[in-house]
Amino acid sequence: MANFPFELVSPEKLVYSGSVSEVVVPGAEGEFGVLAGHAPFVSVLKPGVLIIKGEGKVQKLFVRGGFAEANPQGLTVLAETAVPLADLGGGRLAQMIKDAQEDVEDAKDDATRLKRQTVLDALKATAAAIEADGRTAH
Amino acid sequence: MASLKELRNRIASVKATQKITKAMQMVAAAKLRRAQTAAEAARPYAKRMESVLGNIASAVSGGPDAPLLLTGTGKDNVHLLLVLTAERGLCGAFNSSIVRLARERANALMAQGKTVKIFCVGRKGYEPLRRQFERQIVDFVELRANKGVTFAEAQTIAEKIIGMFQAGEFDVATLFFSRFQSVISQTPTAQQIIPATFPAVAAAAGAVATYEYEPDENEILADLLPRNLAVQIFTALLENGASEQGARMSAMDNATRNAGDMIKKQTLTYNRTRQAMITKELIEIISGAEAL
Numbered sequence: 001m002a003n004f005p006f007e008l009v010s011p012e013k014l015v016y017s018g019s020v021s022e023v024v025v026p027g028a029e030g031e032f033g034v035l036a037g038h039a040p041f042v043s044v045l046k047p048g049v050l051i052i053k054g055e056g057k058v059q060k061l062f063v064r065g066g067f068a069e070a071n072p073q074g075l076t077v078l079a080e081t082a083v084p085l086a087d088l089g090g091g092r093l094a095q096m097i098k099d100a101q102e103d104v105e106d107a108k109d110d111a112t113r114l115k116r117q118t119v120l121d122a123l124k125a126t127a128a129a130i131e132a133d134g135r136t137a138h
Numbered sequence: 139m140a141s142l143k144e145l146r147n148r149i150a151s152v153k154a155t156q157k158i159t160k161a162m163q164m165v166a167a168a169k170l171r172r173a174q175t176a177a178e179a180a181r182p183y184a185k186r187m188e189s190v191l192g193n194i195a196s197a198v199s200g201g202p203d204a205p206l207l208l209t210g211t212g213k214d215n216v217h218l219l220l221v222l223t224a225e226r227g228l229c230g231a232f233n234s235s236i237v238r239l240a241r242e243r244a245n246a247l248m249a250q251g252k253t254v255k256i257f258c259v260g261r262k263g264y265e266p267l268r269r270q271f272e273r274q275i276v277d278f279v280e281l282r283a284n285k286g287v288t289f290a291e292a293q294t295i296a297e298k299i300i301g302m303f304q305a306g307e308f309d310v311a312t313l314f315f316s317r318f319q320s321v322i323s324q325t326p327t328a329q330q331i332i333p334a335t336f337p338a339v340a341a342a343a344g345a346v347a348t349y350e351y352e353p354d355e356n357e358i359l360a361d362l363l364p365r366n367l368a369v370q371i372f373t374a375l376l377e378n379g380a381s382e383q384g385a386r387m388s389a390m391d392n393a394t395r396n397a398g399d400m401i402k403k404q405t406l407t408y409n410r411t412r413q414a415m416i417t418k419e420l421i422e423i424i425s426g427a428e429a430l
Contacts, residue, residue: 009186011289011372013179029352042190043352044361067362069190071349076186080289080365 002036003054005074008061010082015061020054023075025068026122034068034075041070045079046122047096049129060085062093062126085130093130097123142415145408149401156397162228163390170321170383176287177318177376184373191366194355195334205356207300207363210333211309216253218276218308219244220299220331222315222374223263224382225281230389232316232324232382233262239326240314244271255308259295259375276302287379292372300364303332315374316381322388324381331370334363 006023008016024033026048047064065080083092100120107113140148195208221240223233240263244254256271258264258278268275279295281287299311311332316324351358 007182007186009183011180011183011292011369012176014182027352040349041352042194042349042358044358065365067190067358069186069349078183078186078190080293 004036004038006052006054006076007074008050008052008063008077008079008082010079015079015082016052016059018054020052022053023077024051024053025075025077026050026063027068034070037072038070038075040072041068043068045077047119048122048126049085050077050079050082062088062130064096088130093123093127097127140411142408142411145404145411149404149408152397152400152404156394156401159390159393159397163387163394166229166383166387166390170380170387173376173380173383174318177373177380180373180376184369187362187366187369191334191359191362193349194351194359194362197349197355205360205363207303207332207367208334208359211306213309214252216255216308216310217247218255218257218299218302218311218332220257220295220311220313220371221259221263221267222313222371222378223258223260224378225261226382227262228389229382229386230392232385233260234266235324235326236314236316237263237266239328240267241270243312243314243328244274257299276307281375287372287375289368289372292375293368296364296368296371299332300367308332313370313374315378316385318377318380318384321384324385329370329374331367334366 003019003021006016006018006020007014022033022035024031025043026046027043028046029043031048032043044067045063045065048062050061050063052059052061062083062085063077063079063081066078068075068077070076097120100116100123104113104116104120107116219240221236223236227233240256244256247254254271254274255276256267256274257276258267260279260281264275264278277298279298281291302308303311310330313329313331315327315329317327318324
C-alpha cells in the first residue's frame with residue numbers, strides 16, 4: 001500500500017510526523033479513514049480515538065478539539081489535546097467527562113448546550129470504546 | 139573620607155549583589171532555553187492553523203453570513219488593547235517597552251476620539267498602566283509564575299475576549315507583546331487579532347486546491363476562529379516568555395559586569411586608604427622618635 005506523509009500537531013508540540021499507510025480520524029460527522037491520494041478535505045474533529053497505521057505498527061491516540069486537513073501533500077491533524085491511549089490511564093478521561101457534564105449544565109442557551117452535549121456524548125462513547133478495546137486485548 | 143570599615147562593608151555588599159545577579163543570569167539562561175524550545179514547538183501548529191484558516195477565509199469572505207470574528211463589526215469605535223507582560227521585573231526594558239508601545243497606541247486612539255479598553259495579562263504591565271488608565275482597564279489576568287505557559291491559560295484569556303466581543307463591548311482588538319529575535323534583541327509588537335488578519339495567505343490563495351468541507355465552511359470557521367485566537371495568544375505568550383528570559387539574561391549579565399567594575403574600583407580605594415593610613419602612622423612614629 002502506498003504511504004503518505006502525516007503530521008499530528010498539538011499547540012504544545014509536534015506529536016507525530018512520519019510516513020503512514022492509513023489514518024482513521026474521528027471527524028465531527030463520522031469517522032473517516034484517509035489513504036494516500038485522498039481528495040482535498042477539511043473536517044472538524046470530535047473527541048475520539050485517532051488510529052495511525054504505518055510502518056508495521058498501529059498507534060492509537062486520544063484527540064480532542066481541532067481539525068484535520070487532507071491535501072495532495074499529505075494529511076495534517078491539528079488537535080488541542082493529543083495523548084497516546086496508553087498514557088490516558090487513571091481518571092483523566094473520567095475527569096474530562098465530568099468537566100463536560102458540568103459544561104452542559106452551565107450552558108446558557110440551547111445552541112451551546114447542544115454543542116456541549118455532543119462533546120459529552122463523544123467523550124462517553126470514547127470511554128466505552130476504550131474499555132471494550134481493553135477487554136478484548138486482555 | 140570613608141573609614142576602612144565602611145569601605146569593607148560596601149565591597150562585601152556589592153560582592154553579595156554580584157552573586158545574586160550572576161545566579162539570576164544563569165537561571166534565566168536555563169529558562170530561556172526551555173522557553174525557546176516551547177516557542178519553537180508551538181510554531182508548526184500556529185502555521186498550519188493560519189494556512190488552513192486562510193484558505194477557508196478566502197473562500198468565505200465576502201459572504202453575507204461570514205462570522206463577525208473574521209469580518210469585524212464594521213466599526214472601529216471601541217478598541218481593546220490586550221497587553222501581555224511578565225509577572226516579574228528585573229529584566230531590563232522588557233516590560234516597559236511593551237507598556238510604552240501600548241500607552242502610545244492608547245493615547246493616539248484617544249486623541250482620535252475612540253474609546254479604549256485595556257486588558258492586562260501579567261502584573262508588570264498592569265501596575266504601570268493602572269496609574270494612567272485606571273478607568274480604561276477592563277480586566278486583568280495574572281499568569282502563574284515559574285511554570286511555563288499552558289495552552290489552557292491562553293484559552294481562558296481567549297474565551298474572555300470572545301465573550302466580550304460577542305457582548306459588543308469592542309470592535310477591534312490588538313495584541314501587544316514582545317517578539318523574540320535573539321537574546322539581545324526583542325521587539326515590542328502590536329498585532330491585530332479581531333477582526334482576524336491572515337498576512338501570508340493572499341499570495342498563496344490562488345494556488346490552493348479546492349477543498350471539501352465537513353461540516354460546511356461557515357461552521358468550520360465559527361469553530362476555528364475562536365481557536366485561532368487562543369493559538370495566537372498562546373504563541374504571543376510563548377514569544378513573550380522567551381523574550382522575558384532573554385532580556386533578563388542580558389540585563390543580569392550587565393549587572394554582574396557593573397558589579398565587577400564597582401568592586402575593582404572600591405578595592406582600589408580601600409587599598410589606597412589603607413596604605414595612606416599606614417604611611418601616616420609611620421610618619422607619626424618617626425617624627426615622635428625624632429622629637430625625643
